[in-house]
Amino acid sequence: MNTTALLPRRARTAGRRPPYLAALTTLRGRLGLLLVGLVVLAGLFAPLLTSTGPTDQSSDPLLSLGSPGHPLGTDDLGRDLLSRVLYGIRTDLEVIAVAVPLGILAGCALALSAAVHPVADTVVQRVFDLLLAFPGLILALAVTAVLGPGRLPVIVVIALAEIPVFGRQLRAGILIQREREYVLAARLGGARKARLLLRHILPNCLDPLVVQISVSLTVAVFIEGAMSFLGVGVAPPEPTLGGVLNQAMPYLAQSPSLSVGPLLAILLLVLGLSLLSEALNREIRR
Template sequence: MLNATLRRYLKAFTLPRGIIGVTVLGVLLALAIFAPVIFPYGYDHQTPDAFLPPSWQHPFGTDELGRDLLARTVYGLRTDMSIIAVAVPLSMVLGTALGLLGALSALAGTLAQRLLDIILGFPGVVLGICIVLIMGPGWAALVVSIAVSGLPFFGRQARAAFLEQEQREYVTAARALGVNRTTILIRHILPNGVDPLLVGGALFVVSAIFIEAGLSIIGLGIQPPEPSLGSLLNVGIRFIQQSPTYILGPTIVLILFSMAFSLLSDALNETVNRP
């Protein structure tokens, strides 16, 4: 059963969108992982050559302190990936748990849904601003902001899957045999609700990317000198007249990063919904 499910998911990577998405993501992931090898001098190496235009030596040019913008963009991508790698799975697990509380207790399920409704009332960036004001800007605040903003997304997906599976005959049969609620939830309902959660997880990564970028652009994300894609855009906007190409690199990488997960989400969605 597990092998059949895994093969079904892997079929997504044979579709044109899946191939493009995983290829782009693979290249970006390799750059992020091997950034210390590709740029051994790090992201904060300063030179006298400020605001150099793009060249073979500096494909994205240099910033106001003469630092190579390609190196800072790749290290910024590395930072973004580390945030997303922690925040999205955390949000998926907690959101799914809240969404499935209704399977254990009707009262707990109702309270969880009201909590998710409250969170849903705040746009991702606004919610992030509130969290950053409490925690202070930085990596941890971004992780919490993204994780909390994703709870309604995954919670509602999980609850919808629960309500759908609850009406199935195999669940009714398990109850008739005296199987307890927890066992039904873990063995029957949850495995059959994985598909929408997996597709939704890939889609939510795109939102997470822009939440990080939005908070960093307004100065509430990763703090200098450590780069992130959003913080590079924040600084680049200030120097747009001196160096119009300053934001070129971070913008391209941000678009490619979000495009890769959008394509993967579409490919997974097509695969799991294929008859």
Template structure:
């Protein structure tokens, strides 16, 4: 009898070709393209000031202008670039660290138990409170957001890896490798880690959604990206003060934020269906 196996890469590619996955991929890809082309679409940069302050939406300033006469759309595109760069770097780092921490229990049971208790402590902090604590230690700004997103994601990735470890540690091929004298780190990376990749990859997409909202929440309270550098959360923070005078100042960045989160959610749902049909 021939046993057919599906490569993980082909399974993920098939998930992204489903209607839900394709819609999410096109949405996130389109937003990423806009962020990448921000210097072309807004050649004046994100800090170029015009003559009219708090002007309503018009062509080419589709989101109007801010209190200094700057194009809100241009600042939103640069802010979108900031958000995508932030979650694109922080979430994979969190995934790698969290997965290794979750699998560390295979090397030492006591170490694994200690790590899980530490992850439980992190899990007890709401994301905003955790971000505020990080900002108070390292100072408000990009690095505070990066560290907060990395730390906040560790429990989810660590628990997924721990679950895979517990389900695979007593399998025959793992026990046989131990009997043959294969080093435990090699067994962990070669035999146990591949079984943890499916849920971890799904969680990466979910973690990016959480990272986007964590950035916006911290920037709204003034502990995220600092002016004049834009981010979607920072634009919402400033725009709320002028909501009655210029509604698009808030509605424009909020629309981009929701579209980004929605696209990432569609991708995570499609990947989850591929992993757990």
């Protein structure tokens, strides 16, 4: 009999370097971490990188890229675009840092409750189906119609979008792991259902969730940007990347450089997160 099969994956891979650390030593992982780090640091140190506030109308409107004192130019109200992009990054990070963990916790809690009883499993699956039935735009409009524009509806929409993603992934992992030999051995040893779920099964379901976090952060960037771009997200004059891009749209023919800053920030953030998720996925699958 192959006794290795009786061990959970984490026990079988004991002694190896954790996949999360190994992923950061690869080219994709390092490049992704560098890109994400640059964007995050730019948002965190926005007050130090610019002396102009994001709402200060302190210059002529629609100054072009590379204007003296305004590297990215100014918008139609004379506000410095570099300042608005940097503070927009900060706003996006604050929203995502709250919304994604909420979605993760709610989705995982529902998945764990589904593993307790078949009736709970059926109810939870229908909740996931209901959330997935609404297209993202319809969900955003519905939530905004109830709560009004601002940070709260953006957080709610992102969290609702992430709940079924993490919930289904964790539920699938639990269904696979609880049929493994090490779980059967723990049952024969008298382990209670709650201990079996939390101490044995759950730790061996976490690796795919870590990869999904990077993917979900990317999706959250798009959701926030889309809601702000459509005018149903964070209310102006508070800057967001999607909001800055939306304000630049009417002037693209006259001043196409207005969209350079927010597009570059979104591109670097999404590319960095995508590289990180790919590096994590490769190392976990080894």
